[in-house]
Amino acid sequence: MSSFFRSRSVQMTILVVSFLLVFVPYFIPWGPLDWLSGKLMTIAAVTNAFTIVIAVYSQFRRSGRFINQRRKGWVYHIYLLALLAIMTLSGFILGQHGGAYEWLLLAVVTPLSSVIYGMLAFYMSSAGARAFRARSPQAALLLLAGFVVLLYQAPLTGAYFPGIEGAAVYLTDTFGMSVSRMFSISVSIGAIVLGVRMLTGKEVAFLGFGEGEE
Amino acid sequence: MTNALFTLPGFAEGRLIGLLLLILLFALTINFMGQAKLPYIRRVPALDAIEDAVGRSTEMGKPVVCSFGIGGFDYWTVAGLSILGYVAKICAETDTRLIVPTGGGSETYITREAAVDLVRNAYTAAGRPETFNEEDMPFLSGEQYAYTPGYVGILVRERPGATIMTGSHYSEAMNIAEMANGVDSITITAGCYTSNMAALACASDYIMLGEEQPAAGAYLSRDPAQMASIRVQDIYKFIAIGTILLGLVVVNFGSDIINRLLST
Numbered sequence: 001m002s003s004f005f006r007s008r009s010v011q012m013t014i015l016v017v018s019f020l021l022v023f024v025p026y027f028i029p030w031g032p033l034d035w036l037s038g039k040l041m042t043i044a045a046v047t048n049a050f051t052i053v054i055a056v057y058s059q060f061r062r063s064g065r066f067i068n069q070r071r072k073g074w075v076y077h078i079y080l081l082a083l084l085a086i087m088t089l090s091g092f093i094l095g096q097h098g099g100a101y102e103w104l105l106l107a108v109v110t111p112l113s114s115v116i117y118g119m120l121a122f123y124m125s126s127a128g129a130r131a132f133r134a135r136s137p138q139a140a141l142l143l144l145a146g147f148v149v150l151l152y153q154a155p156l157t158g159a160y161f162p163g164i165e166g167a168a169v170y171l172t173d174t175f176g177m178s179v180s181r182m183f184s185i186s187v188s189i190g191a192i193v194l195g196v197r198m199l200t201g202k203e204v205a206f207l208g209f210g211e212g213e214e
Numbered sequence: 215m216t217n218a219l220f221t222l223p224g225f226a227e228g229r230l231i232g233l234l235l236l237i238l239l240f241a242l243t244i245n246f247m248g249q250a251k252l253p254y255i256r257r258v259p260a261l262d263a264i265e266d267a268v269g270r271s272t273e274m275g276k277p278v279v280c281s282f283g284i285g286g287f288d289y290w291t292v293a294g295l296s297i298l299g300y301v302a303k304i305c306a307e308t309d310t311r312l313i314v315p316t317g318g319g320s321e322t323y324i325t326r327e328a329a330v331d332l333v334r335n336a337y338t339a340a341g342r343p344e345t346f347n348e349e350d351m352p353f354l355s356g357e358q359y360a361y362t363p364g365y366v367g368i369l370v371r372e373r374p375g376a377t378i379m380t381g382s383h384y385s386e387a388m389n390i391a392e393m394a395n396g397v398d399s400i401t402i403t404a405g406c407y408t409s410n411m412a413a414l415a416c417a418s419d420y421i422m423l424g425e426e427q428p429a430a431g432a433y434l435s436r437d438p439a440q441m442a443s444i445r446v447q448d449i450y451k452f453i454a455i456g457t458i459l460l461g462l463v464v465v466n467f468g469s470d471i472i473n474r475l476l477s478t
């Protein structure tokens with residue numbers, strides 16, 4: 001039975017049927033089809049949530065191998081598994097809200113993530129300081145535009161030079177936005193074309209198949 | 215919402231034009247995928263830099279770090295994997311150690327497996343299957359901001375000669391690129407995130423901006439399906455530009471025909 005579901009043709013059929021069930025009701029609204037589409041979305045969301053179980057299982061297997069064979073860095077794998085177990089068990093046993101799980105999430109995981117994100121500002125400053133050189137008229141123009149937008153973002157500058165707002169908003173709402181929209185259009189088309197490649201079986205790596213593999 | 219220009223009984227109002235454009239896109243893609251003739255794609259400068267950067271690492275006896283992003287199987291990841299395959303091929307041929315940090319998102323559990331196969335195949339094709347080491351493709355974390363320090367840690371410990379970031383890297387890209395610069399590694403990146411693209415360009419020695427990355431992926435793989443993507447995107451970009459210009463003209467003449475045509 002499992003080999004039947006692993007075959008490429010069965011997986012492609014499921015893919016095409018799922019696509020049609022979501023695609024068609026968007027253009028042709030019809031009660032039963034809308035209901036089916038909604039059900040399929042729910043099934044997809046539930047299935048997606050279950051992938052985390054597979055991920056945890058894979059991590060335990062991989063780390064277990066590291067620890068058993070005493071490979072380089074095996075101690076860190078004990079640490080990783082211990083934290084994984086503490087987070088999982090505290091969530092299941094003590095509940096998600098108001099208990100140890102919430103404390104671990106809000107007092108440890110979120111602040112650590114925020115620190116990494118906050119460090120971005122320093123990295124951007126150092127990269128900017130290295131790269132912002134007016135070596136040509138074009139580079140000088142770019143530098144000037146960047147400088148105006150940066151000054152506008154700082155609240156104190158806006159208070160002292162209120163005229164800067166008009167220039168900064170013009171730069172971001174015309175040049176910045178037009179480039180950003182062209183980028184979005186292009187990426188969206190690329191994503192749709194990738195979908196066509198997947199539906200026609202030209203892109204099968206996401207199903208776990210290699211080239212020419214059945 | 216303006217009234218849609220065309221409506222058909224049974225169809226959702228304002229979605230007919232979208233459907234027709236999609237059908238045209240499907241038809242064009244399938245047609246181009248079947249064509250043996252490959253379109254001309256200009257070589258992206260950052261691609262030449264990849265070869266030089268790997269060569270530099272080989273001469274210095276340092277490893278190469280190459281990642282393919284933190285997303286699932288999306289537009290950017292497919293291109294990133296093509297570039298990873300190219301880097302793995304050069305590394306295998308020149309017997310240079312390749313480190314591929316993986317993770318950063320929950321979907322990378324799936325993409326990682328494809329990347330492992332890709333790199334293993336590159337080493338096998340180069341006649342050096344024994345030099346492939348899966349431990350050089352560590353899974354760092356399913357969380358973006360746990361993946362970042364893991365990646366940065368690899369850069370600090372291994373001091374690579376080249377750091378190549380492809381696929382979909384988001385805010386973590388700046389931390390990684392600057393740290394790569396700090397350890398004197400040639401940094402080649404691909405920007406797919408408009409919010410940090412300018413800063414990433416400052417931090418990198420070479421950058422593939424926006425669509426240059428998928429174009430580079432198509433150029434390297436010579437895959438008709440990827441080439442078809444580039445051709446269809448170009449055609450649709452011209453359609454978009456034409457519609458925008460036409461819209462500008464007719465709006466100035468007081469007509470809302472383009473608004474109604476594209477109304478959803």
